[in-house]
Amino acid sequence: MKYAYFPGCSLHSMAAEYDHSVLEMCGRLGIEMNEIPDWNCCGASSAHSTNHLLSLAIPARNLSIAEEQGLDVVAPCAACYQRLVTVQHETRHDVKIKEKVNKVLGDRSYEAKNDVKSILDVLVDYGIDNLAAKVEKPLQGLKVASYYGCYLVKPPKICHVDDAENPMIMDKIMTALGAEAVQWPYKTECCGGSLLLSNPDIVLKLGRDILQVATDAGANCIVTPCPLCQPNLDTRQGQINSKYGTDYKMPIFYISQLVAIALGSHKNNMKLHKHLIDPTELLKVI
Amino acid sequence: MVVAAQHPNITLLTYAEVEEVSGYIGNFEVKIKQKARYVDMKKCTGCGLCETKCPTKVASEYDLGLGKRPCIYKPFPQAVPNKPIIDAVNCKKLVEGKCGVCAKVCPTGAVNFEDKDEYITEKVGAIVMATGFDLFDYSKTYGEYGYGELPDVISGLHFERLANASGPTGGKIKRPSDHKIPETVVFIKCVGSRDDVKGKTYCSKACCMYTAKHAMQVLEKIPNSQAYVFYMDVRTPGKMYDEFYNRALNQGAQYLRGRVSKIFQQGDKLIVRGEDTIIGQQIEVAADMVVLATAMIPTHGSDKIAQVVGFSTDKDGWFTEAHPKLRPVETNTGGVYLSGSCQGPKDVPDTVAQASAAAIKVVALLSKDQMATNPRISVVDEAKCHGCLVCKGVCPYKAIDGKVVSERAHGHTIERTVASVNTGLCQGCGACTVACRSGALNLKGFTDEQILAEVDAACL
Numbered sequence: 001m002k003y004a005y006f007p008g009c010s011l012h013s014m015a016a017e018y019d020h021s022v023l024e025m026c027g028r029l030g031i032e033m034n035e036i037p038d039w040n041c042c043g044a045s046s047a048h049s050t051n052h053l054l055s056l057a058i059p060a061r062n063l064s065i066a067e068e069q070g071l072d073v074v075a076p077c078a079a080c081y082q083r084l085v086t087v088q089h090e091t092r093h094d095v096k097i098k099e100k101v102n103k104v105l106g107d108r109s110y111e112a113k114n115d116v117k118s119i120l121d122v123l124v125d126y127g128i129d130n131l132a133a134k135v136e137k138p139l140q141g142l143k144v145a146s147y148y149g150c151y152l153v154k155p156p157k158i159c160h161v162d163d164a165e166n167p168m169i170m171d172k173i174m175t176a177l178g179a180e181a182v183q184w185p186y187k188t189e190c191c192g193g194s195l196l197l198s199n200p201d202i203v204l205k206l207g208r209d210i211l212q213v214a215t216d217a218g219a220n221c222i223v224t225p226c227p228l229c230q231p232n233l234d235t236r237q238g239q240i241n242s243k244y245g246t247d248y249k250m251p252i253f254y255i256s257q258l259v260a261i262a263l264g265s266h267k268n269n270m271k272l273h274k275h276l277i278d279p280t281e282l283l284k285v286i
Numbered sequence: 287m288v289v290a291a292q293h294p295n296i297t298l299l300t301y302a303e304v305e306e307v308s309g310y311i312g313n314f315e316v317k318i319k320q321k322a323r324y325v326d327m328k329k330c331t332g333c334g335l336c337e338t339k340c341p342t343k344v345a346s347e348y349d350l351g352l353g354k355r356p357c358i359y360k361p362f363p364q365a366v367p368n369k370p371i372i373d374a375v376n377c378k379k380l381v382e383g384k385c386g387v388c389a390k391v392c393p394t395g396a397v398n399f400e401d402k403d404e405y406i407t408e409k410v411g412a413i414v415m416a417t418g419f420d421l422f423d424y425s426k427t428y429g430e431y432g433y434g435e436l437p438d439v440i441s442g443l444h445f446e447r448l449a450n451a452s453g454p455t456g457g458k459i460k461r462p463s464d465h466k467i468p469e470t471v472v473f474i475k476c477v478g479s480r481d482d483v484k485g486k487t488y489c490s491k492a493c494c495m496y497t498a499k500h501a502m503q504v505l506e507k508i509p510n511s512q513a514y515v516f517y518m519d520v521r522t523p524g525k526m527y528d529e530f531y532n533r534a535l536n537q538g539a540q541y542l543r544g545r546v547s548k549i550f551q552q553g554d555k556l557i558v559r560g561e562d563t564i565i566g567q568q569i570e571v572a573a574d575m576v577v578l579a580t581a582m583i584p585t586h587g588s589d590k591i592a593q594v595v596g597f598s599t600d601k602d603g604w605f606t607e608a609h610p611k612l613r614p615v616e617t618n619t620g621g622v623y624l625s626g627s628c629q630g631p632k633d634v635p636d637t638v639a640q641a642s643a644a645a646i647k648v649v650a651l652l653s654k655d656q657m658a659t660n661p662r663i664s665v666v667d668e669a670k671c672h673g674c675l676v677c678k679g680v681c682p683y684k685a686i687d688g689k690v691v692s693e694r695a696h697g698h699t700i701e702r703t704v705a706s707v708n709t710g711l712c713q714g715c716g717a718c719t720v721a722c723r724s725g726a727l728n729l730k731g732f733t734d735e736q737i738l739a740e741v742d743a744a745c746l
Contacts, residue, residue, distance in 0.1 A: 165429025185550030185557075216552075 001126065003117065004066035004073045005033035008042050008080035015077070015227035017271035021256035022076050022119060024270075028263040029126055029134065033074065036065050042080040045194055056087045056097065057104035063088065064110040072115040074122055076256070078151035078226035082159070085116040089158045118152055119225050119255060120169045121160055128176045136264035138178025141285030144258070145182045145219035146170035147210065149229040153188050164188070170223065170255060177262040184217035186210050191232040200239075207233055208240045211248045221251040221282055223258055230254060235276050251279030261286075287366040299406070301371055307595045310684070310711040311621030312411045312657070322401040324372035324380070325358070329396035332369045334360075336388035336397065344376045346454070349447045352462060353454025358388045358397070363452045372397070412621045412648040413595060415605055416641065417588050419627040422478035422485055422581035430548045431477070431578065437463040438556055439549060439576045442496055449503045459507055461575040464554070468574030471504045472558045473497050473515040474546050478581030480518060486581050486602060492633040493579035494521050498531045500577060501539035513539045514571050516546050516560055524635070542569065549576055582631040596684050597622050604630045615643045618713050619683050620659070623647050662731045663712035664719060666705045670726035673703035677718035677727055685711035686718060 011019035026033050039062050041047075048055035063084060066073045075081040091098040091112040102109055123131060148167050156164035167188065171181035189210055192203030210233060214222055224230050234252040241248055257270045267283050291298050299318060306317040340356030348355070348362045357377040358370045378385035379399055389397035421441055425434025432439050438461045440448075451457035461468045475493055478485030494517070501513040515534075520541065522531045535541060544561035551557075555572040562569050584603040592599050597617035598606045605628045608616040615623050625641035626632060632640070651657070668691060678686045689706040692699055705718075705727065719727045719734075728734060 163429055166433065185548075185552075213552075 002032040004071035005035045006073050006075040008077045010077045010227035017274045018227050018254045020271050021260050024265050025256045025260040042083040044079040044083050056101050059083045059087045060101045060110045064108045067114050074117045076119045081118045082151040088112050088116050128172050132176035135262045139262050139286050140178050142179040143182050143220045144174045144179045145184050145214040145222045147222045147224045148187050149226040182217045182219040186213040191229040193228050204240050207236050208244050211250050223253045223255050225255045251277050251282050291366050314410045316408050318406045320404045322403050324401045326396040326398055329394045330369045335391050339387050339391045342378055349454045350444050352447055411652050414623045414644045415628050416625045417585045417628040419582040420585050422583050424477050424580050427484040441578050441580045445500050445577045470512045470573045472571055472573040472576045475517045475579045477578040490582040491631040497579050498534040501534050502537055505537050515541045660714050662714040664707045664727050665730055667726045668704045670724045671704040672724050676721050677705050680717045680721045683711050683713050
């Protein structure tokens with residue numbers, strides 16, 4: 001399996017551990033990731049709150065480069081995924097939009113022939129049974145609350161996840177890795193996203209609710225494929241605890257970290273030091 | 287029903303299915319499958335002893351699984367005839383050959399395990415469809431309401447059984463999970479109705495009224511209870527209907543205008559999260575039970591019976607009336623009438639009115655010796671007709687059949703098949719005139735020549 005890889009800004013900065021673990025995981029599964037040469041911003045938030053055509057044309061350039069290579073595109077970041085899959089959906093379903101996007105692209109052309117995949121799609125394509133067969137270190141003892149966030153699942157017409165209201169893909173992957181997939185009702189609740197910067201009180205409340213419901217459901221960690229959800233839940237637990245008088249120490253993993261560890265990568269190689277809630281104690285149980 | 291069963295001119299065929307319908311208005315022939323009851327209706331007195339002794343209990347369909355019934359049972363307390371049948375799928379005697387308790391206790395020897403399906407053929411002049419409705423299965427599409435996996439999220443019909451004195455709880459409203467009496471009950475209207483993404487585009491019409499009734503039942507039957515009703519619009523046009531809704535409000539039902547986005551279990555409460563669009567805020571209610579007013583949909587199998595009888599259904603599967611305003615109780619097939627919610631969502635008064643209208647239409651039809659029909663019907667030019675009978679297949683009213691004509695050709699008398707239009711059945715839709723390859727079929731008043739003349743007049 002071979003994909004064009006779109007890391008986006010997060011995976012090259014804040015979420016470097018996500019980038020690292022995705023490549024580690026894919027290496028172990030024999031999945032080749034070719035970073036799109038000269039990729040540009042996906043346009044998340046700033047472009048689509050400014051101009052619709054701009055928000056389509058910016059990611060279209062990335063997709064057109066991958067299209068030249070004849071590769072499907074993998075965007076591990078949920079926000080990037082949604083921008084890319086949106087332009088693919090709109091250009092496939094509306095000829096006029098396609099014309100406009102191509103006009104903006106100038107010399108380039110984008111025909112929307114290649115698919116856009118999330119990191120969950122990559123694992124589903126690989127086959128959850130095949131993945132289970134490759135597990136070297138089962139994640140026994142981990143009670144994982146799978147947290148999908150919003151970008152990967154909504155709107156359901158565009159995103160490919162199995163079910164927008166109660167997605168199960170990540171839960172099945174966690175079960176395949178030997179972990180216990182805790183069932184909880186907050187899989188797709190809002191983490192507050194970029195409100196962290198403009199209105200942190202909202203993010204603290206949303207984060208508190210998510211951590212509390214996961215705790216009530218019996219989870220000892222949360223796994224997410226989104227580099228917005230991960231820092232919102234991970235880095236704010238101290239503030240949540242002091243604001244609400246709680247005592248959360250819930251490790252928040254990227255899915256690729258847990259997959260790579262289960263496939264045999266050493267936990268010290270997962271850049272776990274970048275997490276504010278130290279998961280090393282928890283990982284001793286496996 | 288009891289009165290109908292006792293009327294000398296009414297033959298009631300219950301536990302039976304219509305298998306085939308042939309013929310046409312005034313001359314239908316209907317083949318009916320009388321399903322095996324395993325109980326002799328003549329011998330049985332309906333004493334009910336067998337029902338109390340049957341050792342096998344299964345989930346009751348009438349109570350929607352909330353209660354149990356024996357395998358020899360009357361489907362519901364007021365069933366007509368008030369005599370039991372045996373459920374052949376679950377009866378131990380019929381499945382494994384053991385048991386037979388009902389036969390032993392029956393004082394009249396009415397139980398007959400050898401009973402077989404029988405076929406009856408009846409000649410009738412008219413057919414009235416009254417197949418009713420089912421409820422939309424929200425559990426397949428409404429993930430936000432728990433996909434039917436939250437035990438205390440129930441439909442309005444479940445609630446009816448809970449509140450009914452002959453229901454599984456004897457009329458005490460108890461929630462299914464732990465049989466506790468719910469103090470806070472949330473009602474959600476338009477689940478599957480007016481939802482073109484997950485459900486149906488239409489309004490199911492009866493839900494606003496029955497939800498108001500349910501809310502009042504909660505408030506009246508349960509002390510210190512709270513009833514919250516989430517609604518999109520309150521639609522209560524009808525005599526004394528809005529007054530009824532206002533009574534629910536005055537009794538304390540909290541009406542909240544907005545949709546519910548999510549229901550989930552938290553401890554023994556159901557957290558109902560929604561929006562109150564009037565105050566413009568998100569709200570959360572910790573409920574003990576949630577009742578969904580699910581959309582009405584055509585009865586399971588209604589599309590099949592429409593094909594068997596020979597009339598059309600609309601995009602949602604409701605039976606199509608001949609004209610939405612002027613002929614609402616007739617189908618386009620002569621002699622076939624509609625009553626009640628098989629035609630579209632309806633409440634009780636509307637259903638009674640339409641059923642009465644259908645009955646009187648039949649009386650009017652059967653009281654006449656001759657029938658006036660639409661003169662603009664298809665006619666076959668037998669000289670042009672090749673007898674391919676493509677027209678027979680396209681006719682939605684089964685009005686075309688082949689007939690053999692004899693004619694002289696090259697000094698011989700030959701016989702050949704040509705199409706023949708039944709003037710009583712043809713509704714003048716024109717489908718056959720388009721399908722006919724040799725142009726032998728024409729609609730009276732709209733022949734090809736007449737239409738071309740109109741085109742000439744308009745264009746030349």
